Amino acid sequence: MSATTERRQAAVPVDVRGSRRALAEAAASRWPGVSVFTIIRRAALIALTLTIITVLLLLPLLLVFTEALSHGWRAAGDALAAPEAWAAIRLTLTVAAIAVPVNAVFGTAAAWCIGRFRFPGRTLLMTLIELPFSVSPVISGLVWVLLFGANGFLGPWLDRHGIRIIFTLPGLVLATLFVTFPFVARSLIPLMQDQGAAEEEAALTLGATGWQIFIRVTLPNIIWALLYGVLLCNARAMGEFGAVAVVSGHIRGQTLTMPLYVEALFNDYDWVGAFTVSALLAMLALVTLVLKLALEWRMGRRA
Amino acid sequence: MRDLRKLFGATAALDGLNLSIGGGEFLALLGPSGSGKTTLLRVLAGLEFVNAGSIEIDGRPIQGVPARQRRIGLVFQHYALFRHMTVARNVAFGLEVRPRKDRPSAAAIRARVEELLDLMEIPELADRYPEQISGGQRQRVALARALAIEPTLLLLDEPFGALDAKVRRNLRVWLRGLHDRMGLTSIFVTHDQAEALEMADRVAVLRAGRIEQVDTPERLYAKPANEFVREFLN
Numbered sequence: 148m149s150a151t152t153e154r155r156q157a158a159v160p161v162d163v164r165g166s167r168r169a170l171a172e173a174a175a176s177r178w179p180g181v182s183v184f185t186i187i188r189r190a191a192l193i194a195l196t197l198t199i200i201t202v203l204l205l206l207p208l209l210l211v212f213t214e215a216l217s218h219g220w221r222a223a224g225d226a227l228a229a230p231e232a233w234a235a236i237r238l239t240l241t242v243a244a245i246a247v248p249v250n251a252v253f254g255t256a257a258a259w260c261i262g263r264f265r266f267p268g269r270t271l272l273m274t275l276i277e278l279p280f281s282v283s284p285v286i287s288g289l290v291w292v293l294l295f296g297a298n299g300f301l302g303p304w305l306d307r308h309g310i311r312i313i314f315t316l317p318g319l320v321l322a323t324l325f326v327t328f329p330f331v332a333r334s335l336i337p338l339m340q341d342q343g344a345a346e347e348e349a350a351l352t353l354g355a356t357g358w359q360i361f362i363r364v365t366l367p368n369i370i371w372a373l374l375y376g377v378l379l380c381n382a383r384a385m386g387e388f389g390a391v392a393v394v395s396g397h398i399r400g401q402t403l404t405m406p407l408y409v410e411a412l413f414n415d416y417d418w419v420g421a422f423t424v425s426a427l428l429a430m431l432a433l434v435t436l437v438l439k440l441a442l443e444w445r446m447g448r449r450a
Numbered sequence: 451m452r453d454l455r456k457l458f459g460a461t462a463a464l465d466g467l468n469l470s471i472g473g474g475e476f477l478a479l480l481g482p483s484g485s486g487k488t489t490l491l492r493v494l495a496g497l498e499f500v501n502a503g504s505i506e507i508d509g510r511p512i513q514g515v516p517a518r519q520r521r522i523g524l525v526f527q528h529y530a531l532f533r534h535m536t537v538a539r540n541v542a543f544g545l546e547v548r549p550r551k552d553r554p555s556a557a558a559i560r561a562r563v564e565e566l567l568d569l570m571e572i573p574e575l576a577d578r579y580p581e582q583i584s585g586g587q588r589q590r591v592a593l594a595r596a597l598a599i600e601p602t603l604l605l606l607d608e609p610f611g612a613l614d615a616k617v618r619r620n621l622r623v624w625l626r627g628l629h630d631r632m633g634l635t636s637i638f639v640t641h642d643q644a645e646a647l648e649m650a651d652r653v654a655v656l657r658a659g660r661i662e663q664v665d666t667p668e669r670l671y672a673k674p675a676n677e678f679v680r681e682f683l684n
Contacts, residue, residue, distance in 0.1 A: 345528065350543065
């Protein structure tokens with residue numbers, strides 16, 4: 148933007164009077180740098196971008212929905228009504244319903260810690276929080292197997308006490324927790340650093356307790372960023388594949404979340420079923436996208 | 451009569467500092483940046499802790515008292531108003547967060563807020579948000595908010611630092627008048643010697659966490675304790 152303005156100003160000399168060339172330059176400067184080649188180059192770039200977006204993003208999305216409905220609404224409805232499909236949806240919702248609130252609480256606590264205080268190991272803590280982003284989800288699942296699996300570190304002890312973590316709901320929740328941990332903390336840390344602790348200190352000198360400060364001062368200041376983080380966290384929690392695939396055990400109707408169920412159906416050549424459940428996940432993605440835009444708009448307006 | 455004593459040792463920011471202030475007094479902490487003025491205010495408010503020394507108000511030690519129970523009003527340099535609350539809610543905050551048995555009724559709080567905003571000469575701003583008002587107005591809101599809890603001691607950190615020269619001059623006179631009318635005991639931090647000498651009953655000149663001299667403006671000029679004080683005042 149500023150580069151354009153500069154170029155425009157540079158293109159219009161102060162003493163242009165009479166000179167035809169200068170007039171032409173001035174006219175051209177309304178659309179800076181406009182020549183036929185430029186127009187072609189820009190059009191080509193735009194066309195390329197649109198093609199890539201269409202082929203890589205829109206077409207697959209469209210395909211998911213058309214395949215899901217390729218045998219009519221009824222077949223798609225039946226696929227969703229299957230008890231195993233219901234079990235997968237319920238399991239996914241359950242995992243998200245546990246993992247997201249837990250991560251919202253701990254993510255906020257971590258962001259508060261990092262954003263408000265200077266202490267030794269602060270950078271290390273920040274790196275640890277972002278670790279799940281740089282580790283392959285499969286590894287994130289595998290660590291739990293290594294820790295709690297039958298041959299794992301704590302496996303024999305858990306076995307003796309009749310506690311099962313791997314191939315059960317707790318395992319799925321743990322894997323999801325790990326993978327989605329950074330989202331809330333990451334969306335809050337820059338904001339909390341930016342806002343500083345002055346308002347909280349003011350509240351403290353005015354007699355507020357820690358809890359009152361959090362509810363009345365801290366939370367209202369971070370609420371939109373928090374919702375943003377929760378939204379992204381939820382999308383990932385419901386869509387996560389790699390980490391949960393490792394700890395799931397693939398027991399139909401019991402430990403298959405929606406993404407895993409899609410794969411199972413796909414391997415059974417049940418196209419309609421696979422794409423119908425996929426369509427449901429895609430719709431979740433679209434809803435997430437709309438909410439994300441709304442939150443970004445809201446946060447931009449406040450800033 | 452409020453008597454306040456502090457003794458700090460071995461800290462870099464405050465290096466064996468002694469000071470007392472009488473009830474109703476308006477005391478200025480004057481010194482170059484980094485001399486420990488703001489640290490001293492934060493220690494008094496309970497936001498910062500000392501490694502050694504003691505602080506007493508009315509003969510009672512207050513180190514063990516958490517910030518929220520000290521009833522010391524602090525006006526921050528950049529006001530630190532609650533940005534998501536209206537001016538009225540900002541001022542009411544200190545009353546609304548009291549435990550139920552000490553909390554005035556909603557109507558009483560409203561009346562008190564109105565009264566304070568009148569006193570600050572900004573009754574028309576009650577429903578505005580901090581970002582919608584000017585720096586000088588924010589200053590008054592911050593003051594009203596601090597006064598709402600009826601503080602035993604009012605602390606002002608560079609109260610005019612963020613304001614332009616003309617607003618600053620008007621506010622100085624007004625603030626001093628308010629202090630006298632309300633019978634407050636106040637300590638204010640500044641690095642502007644003219645401001646300190648014009649407003650304060652006594653001025654404490656700080657350097658590197660130590661007090662070089664505490665005296666009335668007249669005597670400070672007439673008899674500076676050392677070369678630093680003399681140079682800083684000119």
